[in-house]
Amino acid sequence: MLVTPKDWPSVLLPKKPAADPVDLDAAIAAEAFSALRMAIRDLGPTGTIAAIGASGLRGRGGAGYPAADKWRTASSTPAAERIVVANGYGSDPSTTTDHVLMERNPYAVIEGLAIAALAIGAGEAIIAIRATAEAAVRTMETAIAATQEAGLIGPDTFGQGRHLDMSVRTVQGAYLLGEETILLKALEGKRGQPEQRPPHPASSGLRGLPTVVHNVQTLAAIPWIISNGSEAYAKIGARDCPGTMLVQVRGPEATGIAEVPMGTPLRKIVDLVGSGARPVKAVLVGGPSGGILPPDALDVPYTFAGLRAAGAHVGSGSVIVADDRVCIVDLARVLTRYCADEACGKTIPCRIGTRRLSEIGDRLAAGTSRAGDLDLLTDLAADIVGSALCDHERLATLPLVSGMRYFRAELDEHLERSSCPAGVCHPIAMTASATH
Amino acid sequence: MSLIPGLGLARGMALTLRRFFQPKATIRYPEVQADIPPRFRGRLQLLYDEYGTLKCETCFQCAQACPIECIDMGGMDTKGRFHVHWGAAETYGERREESALRRSGRPVPDPAYTPFEGLDVGPVDAILEGFDHDPAHLLAILEGVQAHYGYLPVAALKRISQTTGTWYAQIYGTASYYAHLRFDPPVVAGDAPRSPDAPGTSRPGDASYLAGLGASLTGRPGGDA
Numbered sequence: 001m002l003v004t005p006k007d008w009p010s011v012l013l014p015k016k017p018a019a020d021p022v023d024l025d026a027a028i029a030a031e032a033f034s035a036l037r038m039a040i041r042d043l044g045p046t047g048t049i050a051a052i053g054a055s056g057l058r059g060r061g062g063a064g065y066p067a068a069d070k071w072r073t074a075s076s077t078p079a080a081e082r083i084v085v086a087n088g089y090g091s092d093p094s095t096t097t098d099h100v101l102m103e104r105n106p107y108a109v110i111e112g113l114a115i116a117a118l119a120i121g122a123g124e125a126i127i128a129i130r131a132t133a134e135a136a137v138r139t140m141e142t143a144i145a146a147t148q149e150a151g152l153i154g155p156d157t158f159g160q161g162r163h164l165d166m167s168v169r170t171v172q173g174a175y176l177l178g179e180e181t182i183l184l185k186a187l188e189g190k191r192g193q194p195e196q197r198p199p200h201p202a203s204s205g206l207r208g209l210p211t212v213v214h215n216v217q218t219l220a221a222i223p224w225i226i227s228n229g230s231e232a233y234a235k236i237g238a239r240d241c242p243g244t245m246l247v248q249v250r251g252p253e254a255t256g257i258a259e260v261p262m263g264t265p266l267r268k269i270v271d272l273v274g275s276g277a278r279p280v281k282a283v284l285v286g287g288p289s290g291g292i293l294p295p296d297a298l299d300v301p302y303t304f305a306g307l308r309a310a311g312a313h314v315g316s317g318s319v320i321v322a323d324d325r326v327c328i329v330d331l332a333r334v335l336t337r338y339c340a341d342e343a344c345g346k347t348i349p350c351r352i353g354t355r356r357l358s359e360i361g362d363r364l365a366a367g368t369s370r371a372g373d374l375d376l377l378t379d380l381a382a383d384i385v386g387s388a389l390c391d392h393e394r395l396a397t398l399p400l401v402s403g404m405r406y407f408r409a410e411l412d413e414h415l416e417r418s419s420c421p422a423g424v425c426h427p428i429a430m431t432a433s434a435t436h
Numbered sequence: 437m438s439l440i441p442g443l444g445l446a447r448g449m450a451l452t453l454r455r456f457f458q459p460k461a462t463i464r465y466p467e468v469q470a471d472i473p474p475r476f477r478g479r480l481q482l483l484y485d486e487y488g489t490l491k492c493e494t495c496f497q498c499a500q501a502c503p504i505e506c507i508d509m510g511g512m513d514t515k516g517r518f519h520v521h522w523g524a525a526e527t528y529g530e531r532r533e534e535s536a537l538r539r540s541g542r543p544v545p546d547p548a549y550t551p552f553e554g555l556d557v558g559p560v561d562a563i564l565e566g567f568d569h570d571p572a573h574l575l576a577i578l579e580g581v582q583a584h585y586g587y588l589p590v591a592a593l594k595r596i597s598q599t600t601g602t603w604y605a606q607i608y609g610t611a612s613y614y615a616h617l618r619f620d621p622p623v624v625a626g627d628a629p630r631s632p633d634a635p636g637t638s639r640p641g642d643a644s645y646l647a648g649l650g651a652s653l654t655g656r657p658g659g660d661a
């Protein structure tokens with residue numbers, strides 16, 4: 001954990017870490033499961049949804065969709081059964097925030113999931129975790145077992161014999177599994193490819209049942225909101241996007257996780273790690289499909305809408321600070337290549353669009369660009385954004401497009417003079433040896 | 437040039453007039469849908485892109501959708517020979533060299549024409565039993581089979597297909613999507629067995645991304661152009 005300013009609140013991770021996060025008695029002594037009791041006894045499903053709605057909680061999985069809206073859709077869709085899924089996949093290989101949350105505060109996730117289940121009338125709750133995140137899997141399994149043993153969740157969770165089955169499911173094998181419709185496919189034992197929306201999972205998801213999928217951070221905020229009140233939560237962070245989020249900040253010399261109030265200027269987040277002895281040249285915000293922002297764009301507030309307007313996105317909650325050694329073209333190319341490699345192949349923008357994007361990046365780096373490549377990039381990116389099936393392709397355009405928006409001079413050096421100001425790409429040498 | 441001026445024009449107009457009163461073949465799709473015989477499935481045609489490579493990605497979308505399982509995929513192996521997953525080799529004249537399989541960074545299995553090895557499917561049955569033969573647990577079933585045999589033998593996949601009633605193409609389609617599932621036995625002598633998603637390790641794709649990112653951030657090229 002990074003040291004953060006004293007006035008930053010902690011909602012998701014306690015300021016003082018629990019000695020043993022899976023110790024249920026200690027957790028209950030620290031008020032765990034009192035929110036669930038309150039939601040069952042005092043609020044009921046409608047009151048709970050209203051409380052979450054009033055808090056302004058937005059999903060932390062990347063898109064920032066209001067949580068209560070999903071709940072209303074799911075609870076108003078007629079169905080025999082409903083399901084809640086905690087998305088603990090953590091698809092960005094450079095980020096561990098979701099896994100760390102599950103390891104350090106498992107009962108908040110479990111309680112949030114149970115409250116969401118109560119609110120929408122679900123009898124089944126699944127926590128999907130990446131199989132390689134062993135510690136998170138172990139912690140969650142132990143914590144669920146302890147909760148069931150204590151009778152807090154199980155055959156009569158919500159009274160009147162209404163049960164709640166909660167289980168951990170491990171999934172693995174692709175970056176895209178974090179996307180909700182793909183995650184549901186994996187849970188059904190199918191190829192990991194996205195589905196057309198609508199219908200959204202909230203009305204037709206796992207096995208065709210209304211399914212609410214939330215990031216684990218979204219869920220972990222819910223008990224806090226119920227216990228401390230919607231107004232208290234709405235006061236934290238930005239007005240249009242309240243609350244906190246776990247951000248993985250990585251600089252040339254320091255790296256760590258910080259719980260950041262939404263709306264904090266990006267510069268303050270960058271300052272948590274700094275850039276060491278060298279000056280900041282660029283900040284990559286959002287993970288592999290993130291936007292690359294220059295130092296003078298760092299006043300942007302860390303919110304879903306703010307970052308999107310700046311050409312980046314919240315994404316996996318990753319903020320990577322690059323000093324002046326980095327070449328923007330090379331960085332954008334590495335990111336785009338990964339996004340293209342991970343695209344599932346289901347649709348044309350995904351299968352061919354992302355690959356052509358990646359080739360444009362490769363040509364820039366190799367000094368073999370063709371005239372009009374940047375126009376092609378602009379057109380192609382717009383086409384992909386306009387016709388994509390899932391967000392992966394849309395977001396995959398961000399590294400190159402933000403690079404072009406903010407670092408045009410550096411791109412032009414590559415394009416027009418086949419030279420790399422940062423001295424990273426060896427465009428001319430590569431032109432001579434490029435044989436493919 | 438005709439002798440009578442305007443004859444060509446008149447002929448043309450006559451044709452227009454005749455067509456005008458004929459029943460129309462055009463329908464206002466998609467508002468109006470053609471009356472297609474129930475068993476009509478259209479004709480399969482593989483298209484090429486501007487570089488002359490097949491556009492088919494071996495993504496298994498069509499194979500999974502085909503209700504009578506007449507579609508299946510295969511790919512040319514690196515030696516330029518056919519390998520076939522299912523069905524008679526001669527059915528598949530054209531194969532995409534750069535299949536989705538290969539793009540996934542995994543060598544395409546090469547059982548070429550060799551019949552798949554016989555297998556004691558007892559353990560497969562036990563695994564299937566544990567999941568109630570329910571194809572909704574296909575991923576867990578495949579993971580269980582791989583944990584037992586070290587890879588996914590063709591005979592085991594066929595057994596899963598038979599006993600769960602799931603199309604082979606769908607099973608293959610699922611298995612080929614996930615990077616941690618493999619179709620060939622782990623290489624033994626000297627070579628470390630490939631187990632990409634062994635607990636605590638990262639996927640090969642993720643590892644090379646992290647290496648590329650790390651290089652790029654410290655001023656070295658993050659991979660070949």
Ligand SMILES: Cc1cc2nc3c(=O)[nH]c(=O)nc-3n(C[C@H](O)[C@H](O)[C@H](O)COP(=O)(O)O)c2cc1C
Binds near residue numbers: 087091179181
């Ligand atoms: C390519 C891609 C990867 C994603 N990976 C994750 C992930 O690892 N974890 C996650 O919670 N959401 C991820 N999402 C977002 C999910 O699709 C979904 O929006 C989210 O789980 C919903 O939860 P929320 O309402 O709490 O935001 C991803 C989306 C895309 C397009």
Ligand code: SF4
Binds near residue numbers: 494496497498
């Ligand atoms: S496998 Fe996929 S790419 Fe190939 S023909 Fe079928 S649907 Fe098209």
Ligand code: FES
Binds near residue numbers: 345
């Ligand atoms: S990644 Fe293939 S459709 Fe989105």
